[in-house]
Amino acid sequence: MDIDVLGPLGVRVNGVGVMPSAPKPRKVLALLALHVDRVVPVGLLVEELWGERPPRSARTTLQTYVLQLRELIGAALESDAGPHGVDGVVSAKDVLVTVPGGYVLRGGGGSSDVREFDRLAGMGYRAMDAEDFVGASRWLGEALALWSGSALADVRVGAQLEVEVCRLEEARLCALYQRIEADLRLGRHREVLGELTVLVSRYRTHEALHGQFMLALYRSGRRSEALSVYQRLRQALVRDLGLEPSAGLRRLQQMMLQASEPTPHTARSEAVDGGSRDRLVRVG
Known part of the structure; x- marks a missing residue:
């Protein structure tokens, strides 16, 4: 699974997009993608979708959204030529997993632009500390090049996603400041x-x-x-x-x-x- 959030949301299985068009399932996928391979509690998803006053049917409706996502994932898995899907996964339930109290989206070792941004930015910060300004400018520039717009640009964010977007934008601004600082040091x-x-x-x-x-x-x-x-x-x-x-x-x-x-x-x-x-x- 490949995940992009540093711009429009993109989630792909076998190179096939698994993007729902409806706003609320899109929010669910965005929150799961931001926390790939980690449990996202049901309460967090409910708050993102409906705020502090969810309807009585909130959990049932959330289950419907999860089923819709699994249908998209299942269709993408079927596009694989092998009999066992991706990395031995045999069904959509193995990718979007129900666990006690929440759900986990399994990345299966695929790419994540956030992880790559953090890796490159970390290399840049360490280079700055070592006064390797050429390396710092290069690595921070590569990290910033992963951005293709505002984080989750095509998702109508709620309270939980708004916090995540702010965190990502702050990380971007910090990397940008440090890259410019390296360039200034280089004249x-x-x-x-x-x-x-x-x-x-x-x-x-x-x-x-x-x-x-x-x-x-x-x-x-x-x-x-x-x-x-x-x-x-x-x-x-x-x-x-x-x-x-x-x-x-x-x-x-x-x-x-x-x-x-x-x-x-x-x-x-x-x-x-x-x-x-x-x-x-x-x-x-």
Whole structure:
């Protein structure tokens, strides 16, 4: 089984999609796919489908959705040329398994874009710690390339899936910040300007990204624009959150006002300090 959630939901058995068209069975499949090879409790599925006030028929209806998913999986298994399906699996019940209190979707050793993202991003973070910025940029770039849009872009998420989507998007943003940081350490200031222009307009109060944008502009010979970025950030922070920029960002501004060159270590510490206050407001 191959599972994609970093964009539109995709679940395939034998290369055949097992995607239901109705919104609620799609939610069930999404939650099971996000927790592949782990038990998803019935209560969690019920809450995702109906919130805090499920109908009396909730569990029976959930069983109907599970049966619909098994029909799709069964059709995909029948497309296999061998007599024993995939990895010795002989029926859809062996793929979507009923266990006490819940259900398990068995991955059968197939691919998962989330697992691959975590693996590549982890390699990138370790490379950053080792100051291998070439490797960090490459591995984090490969991790980010697995995304084809917002997580579960074609699923109408409920409370449980919304938490999962937020978690994935935060992981994506963290990897993106670190990849840009690696590129800045490699002197690729002009190369990241376009990307950072889009990011700071989307994340209007994200201090770490603004710090990176300021540094990239400054090192590209555009000091006045870098200082303008700081002023726009300050206005957004005061207007939206009633807060002043962090001490780290203020120090970075002062270095630029004094026309002194931020060292790589200083510049990174300012940006990290600026982003550590968890001020993230997404717009657009």
